Amino acid sequence: MAFLRAFGSWLPPRRVSNRELAPLVEATPEWILEVSGIEERRYASETDIVSGVGLLAAQDCLEKAGATAADLGMILVASGSSDRFCPGPAGQIAAGLGLASTPALDIPVSSAGSLIGLTLAAQLAATAGRVLVVGTEIMSRRVSLTPEGKNTAILFGDGAGAALVDADSGFARIADCCLFTDGSSSEVLFVHDGQFQMDGSAVILHASRKIPRAINELLARNQLAASQVEAFLLHQANLNLIARVAAALKTPKERFFTNIAGYGNTSSASLLIAADEWHRGLTGALAGPLVFSAFGSGLNWGALLAIPR
Amino acid sequence: MDPQVRILKVLQKVSGKEISPGADESLFVSGLLDSFALADFVTGLEEEFGVTIPDSDLSARKFDTIGKVEAYLAAKR
Numbered sequence: 001m002a003f004l005r006a007f008g009s010w011l012p013p014r015r016v017s018n019r020e021l022a023p024l025v026e027a028t029p030e031w032i033l034e035v036s037g038i039e040e041r042r043y044a045s046e047t048d049i050v051s052g053v054g055l056l057a058a059q060d061c062l063e064k065a066g067a068t069a070a071d072l073g074m075i076l077v078a079s080g081s082s083d084r085f086c087p088g089p090a091g092q093i094a095a096g097l098g099l100a101s102t103p104a105l106d107i108p109v110s111s112a113g114s115l116i117g118l119t120l121a122a123q124l125a126a127t128a129g130r131v132l133v134v135g136t137e138i139m140s141r142r143v144s145l146t147p148e149g150k151n152t153a154i155l156f157g158d159g160a161g162a163a164l165v166d167a168d169s170g171f172a173r174i175a176d177c178c179l180f181t182d183g184s185s186s187e188v189l190f191v192h193d194g195q196f197q198m199d200g201s202a203v204i205l206h207a208s209r210k211i212p213r214a215i216n217e218l219l220a221r222n223q224l225a226a227s228q229v230e231a232f233l234l235h236q237a238n239l240n241l242i243a244r245v246a247a248a249l250k251t252p253k254e255r256f257f258t259n260i261a262g263y264g265n266t267s268s269a270s271l272l273i274a275a276d277e278w279h280r281g282l283t284g285a286l287a288g289p290l291v292f293s294a295f296g297s298g299l300n301w302g303a304l305l306a307i308p309r
Numbered sequence: 310m311d312p313q314v315r316i317l318k319v320l321q322k323v324s325g326k327e328i329s330p331g332a333d334e335s336l337f338v339s340g341l342l343d344s345f346a347l348a349d350f351v352t353g354l355e356e357e358f359g360v361t362i363p364d365s366d367l368s369a370r371k372f373d374t375i376g377k378v379e380a381y382l383a384a385k386r
Contacts, residue, residue, distance in 0.1 A: 182364060182365075184365055185364065185365070185367070199369075200344055201344040201347055201369035202367060202368055202369060204344040204345055204347070204348060205344070205347055205348050205351065205367045205368075205369065206364065206367050208345070208348040209348060209351075209352075209364070209367070210364070240345055241345075244345060244348065
């Protein structure tokens with residue numbers, strides 16, 4: 001068995017409003033808000049590195065869990081914007097935590113990487129004990145703040161999130177998960193020459209069908225209806241996309257936690273940043289099932305079901 | 310019913326607009342579709358024509374004019 005024990009996050013202090021960004025990409029602040037639901041995003045400083053941002057989220061998560069790095073059996077780190085292609089940030093985060101032999105593996109998948117990490121952690125907890133999952137991104141270095149880069153520049157922000165999956169204790173048990181990959185459409189979302197490339201229409205088209213399908217499949221095989229879910233925690237890609245998913249599931253969008261307005265799309269970090277903020281706002285024990293879902297490069301997508309223990 | 314009329318019916322329903330574009334007129338340029346409406350358009354076509362559009366066909370280029378949609382659906386039959 002595996003349990004969600006704690007979340008953590010870290011966001012850089014620099015806020016970049018639509019008003020600041022709009023003239024750089026020849027758009028208006030109102031248009032950015034309308035097409036994305038984003039009001040501002042955070043940008044890392046020039047001296048921040050992807051592993052350093054992730055380390056701060058990891059430390060926050062361990063502190064909230066009342067755990068130490070020495071308790072960890074494994075670390076999984078998702079990032080689509082790592083400073084180096086190989087090795088990625090996992091080893092540096094482990095080293096930053098003072099670990100010299102704990103396995104630390106990279107998941108180089110933007111947007112969906114944290115969901116993949118949680119799914120793997122749920123499987124590995126039986127042997128690893130406690131698995132720390134981190135999603136860390138400095139996406140602002142992967143977009144072009146020009147009119148040509150408008151479609152990605154308006155969306156992305158920087159930050160990191162983390163989750164501790166524990167074999168023995170936590171506030172919710174990971175009951176089931178599903179992951180999917182379709183490499184035949186990988187060209188709609190990828191990093192090329194250090195810059196994020198995205199066919200926005202195709203991504204929306206794929207995501208707005210694949211995410212509800214994955215959630216419905218997961219709920220159906222666990223004899224649950226969407227109406228029974230306490231909260232949906234999704235990759236914060238675009239507020240309009242989240243509303244589409246809610247409509248497809250015939251579920252009030254208020255049941256979908258969102259914080260994209262303040263942070264933008266932080267790619268693989270967003271799911272865990274959202275989870276951390278949602279969990280901080282939870283009063284009392286979890287009352288019903290939780291559903292996590294994400295869609296990202298690969299294409300990779302899926303969903304995870306956690307239930308009160 | 311003429312396939313183009315049925316396609317237009319779906320298009321007008323998802324866009325909420327009563328305009329009728331030409332067969333080769335871009336549905337994006339005409340303002341009938343955007344990234345999000347396209348997803349509803351594809352789902353509406355599946356329901357109206359009783360077909361399943363596979364994920365491998367999820368490209369805006371295949372659905373950006375009435376003519377392309379008609380040709381695509383004809384090939385599915």
